[in-house]
Amino acid sequence: MTLLEIDDLTVRFGDVTVLDGIRFALDAGERLGLIGASGSGKSLTALAILGLLPEEAQVRGSIRLDGVELLGRSDRELSRIRGNRIAMVFQEPLSALNPLMRVGKQISGPLRLHRGLSRKQALAEVISLAEKVGLPDAEHLVRAYPHQLSGGQRQRVGIAMAVASRPALLLADEPTTALDVTVQAEILSLLEDLVTEQGTALLFVTHDLAVLAQVVRRVLVMGEGRVLESGSLEDILSAPTHPYTRNLLELARAASFRRAPEAAR
Structure with a gap:
């Protein structure tokens, strides 16, 4: 059953388009990863779902949760949804x-x-x-x-x-980036256990494909505010079609190679 459906989500700040026609759906209990470099629009997508974009943002399109449109709702209406039906884990917990x-x-x-x-x-x-x-x-x-x-x-x-x-939907925005490798693995395992136990859908935002591979089953690759490629984790890892995705994969392999000698010490 579809829990979250995003259709033609476009966000502009003045003359600059930062999200351009984003479309995807997330089923109840599903784990989906948004991956891309800094500035790709992945974190903005998560903030748009929560209704936390800056006031000057010009937003159009549709964000539906349980079939109910969220765009255009007042902050008071959204506050009943935030932390209840949708919750978020931030990169730096001190900010929350x-x-x-x-x-x-x-x-x-x-x-x-x-x-x-x-x-x-x-x-x-x-x-x-x-x-x-x-x-x-x-x-x-x-x-x-x-x-x-x-x-x-x-x-x-x-x-x-x-x-x-x-919550029915948990948004995790780079939740392990500021942590060392050992703690990072513990947090990823914890998130996986909790979403499985509660039947919660997970939207995991990261720039690190190696991290993403540990927690999700389906991946959307974002660049310059667009979805460049999407598919199962297995397909993305084994046969990426977009050059941007292939570059991310090479970076993940290089990072894994660099970490291997450290882990052996």
């Missing part, structure tokens, strides 16, 4: 965390707002979520502030916040 609020309270926000849990119920669920995302000594860490956690721990908090309301 309030530095003045304990992380446990931030995780409990979606639980109380969207699931209607009492304070006591929310606290129990916060501890459960913190343990599920692999935070050590969860009962202690949920009382910490963001600056007291490591980068990997903050990203786990961001994931806990995103999945707290059991």
Whole structure:
């Protein structure tokens, strides 16, 4: 069943077109990757889905969730969807965390707002979520502030916040880029486990084809605001048709070759 459908999504800033006729659909529970270099439009596509583009953006086309059009809706209407039906994990979790609020309270926000849990119920669920995302000594860490956690721990908090309301669609925008290789692998495994457990659809945004290959089944390659190529992960890896995709694949192979000696140390 189709969960998300994007048709002819075009975004302009003044005379500059940054997204040009984007079209794709995502089924419930499916894992789809958006890959491209910086400036390709992949992150803008995710922000457009959430209705978080700057006010000066000129947007046309269609973004439908569960058959309901999202473009043109007020921020108040979209706020009922964000964190509920759609949630997002950001590249740098500090951008999504309030530095003045304990992380446990931030995780409990979606639980109380969207699931209607009492304070006591929310606290129990916060501890459960913190343990599920692999935070050590969860009962202690949920009382910490963001600056007291490591980068990997903050990203786990961001994931806990995103999945707290059991969204139908999870957007992950470069969620492992700022992490070292070991923590990166742990976060990717965690995301895969959570979306499988909850039956959540995943839209994973990255510039790294090697990372993408670990979590998705279908890929859209973006460049200069357009979808250049799409297909199954297997087809994209084995027989890419666009020169841009072939270049991404060569870069991924080179990066994998460079990491191999480091892993053997």
